[in-house]
Amino acid sequence: MSETIPTIDLTPVVAGDADGDSVVAKELDGVLRTWGAFELIGHGVPAASTQKAFAAARRFFEQPLDARLALKIDKSNRGYAPMHQTVYEGNLPDLKESFNLGLPLTPDDPDILAGKPLHGVNRWPDLPGYREDVEQYFSEMMKLGNRLLGPLALCLGMQPADLRARYRKPIAFMRLFHYPPNSRIEAREHGAAEHQDYGFLTILAQDSAGGLEVRTPGNAIVGVPPRADAFIINLGDMVEKMTGGMFRSAPHRVINRAGIGRYSIPFFYDPDFDSVFDGMPDMSAGQFLLSKFNKFYTYRKEMAATGT
Ligand SMILES: O=C(O)CCC(=O)C(=O)O
Ligand SMILES: [Fe+2]
DSSP states (O other): OOOSOOEEEOHHHHTTOTTHHHHHHHHHHHHHHHTSEEEEESOOOOHHHHHHHHHHHHHHHHSOHHHHHTTBOOTTSOEEEOTTOBOOTTSOOOSOEEEEEOSOOOTTOHHHHTTOTTOOOOOOOSOTTHHHHHHHHHHHHHHHHHHHHHHHHHHTTSOHHHHHTTOSSEEEEEEEEEEOSOOOGGGTOOSEEEEOOSSSEEEEEEOTTOOEEEEOTTSOEEEOOOOTTOEEEEEOHHHHHHTTTSSOOOOEEEOOOSSSOEEEEEEEEEEETTOOBTTBTTSOHHHHHHHHHHHHBHHHHHHHHHTO
């Protein structure tokens, strides 16, 4: 088995070929059963949009800590998550900070008014052009996620329309990450300690600093070298669970060895909060995700403890 992350070309879907979904699904199926992660090319996302999102990330984290903390993360998972918020057992807290946003909802949104978890209004710093550039990239991620659902549905033995019917108001979170240099590996301090993503599908862009490492089907850890024209896609635990382990939620980690700050932007594309899947009948997608957030995020434990 090759120990290099596989590559999938989405061109047939992006071009709108009549058999695009099934052509890509044929390539994808084996990859999801073995690696559960791959590089995606031919994705149709304009490079300028990605570059602007990275430029926005740099501007956000260049602000003084006070300005970042003014947007401290709220219970809808939106805002600024300071360093050390994510903890994976046996490791020190992750050495990373993030700006999180979700689906753009307005304060009169019925799910917000009803208090549905993970629904909220996005929070924005006072930086000219920041919101526009970040929202633009978010909408590119929504489009790309939707395109991926076609072949993914076929791999899951579903009709694309049936999977899309569970993505009407998806739990979609994007995180602009900053990783300072010099994590202390010997102390088990990583940028992101080895973990599996929680939900359905992650679309990740990493900058030229690199640092993402994936566990191979042969159980080795290999680096995923930075590549400006590709996204890294991986499945999360929700898919692994609903397929009874047939599709793999790929373990991965981040170690910033670059000696400079590292930026990355994962987009977590997960189904509607109340959606239910045959393979996971006992729990909605939202409840599954929420249980993961509550397990791994310190800020949620603090909120639960203080009743905020
Ligand atoms: O920053 C990265 O490259 C990956 C981040 C990650 O694995 C995560 O947020 O789940
Ligand atoms: Fe991850």
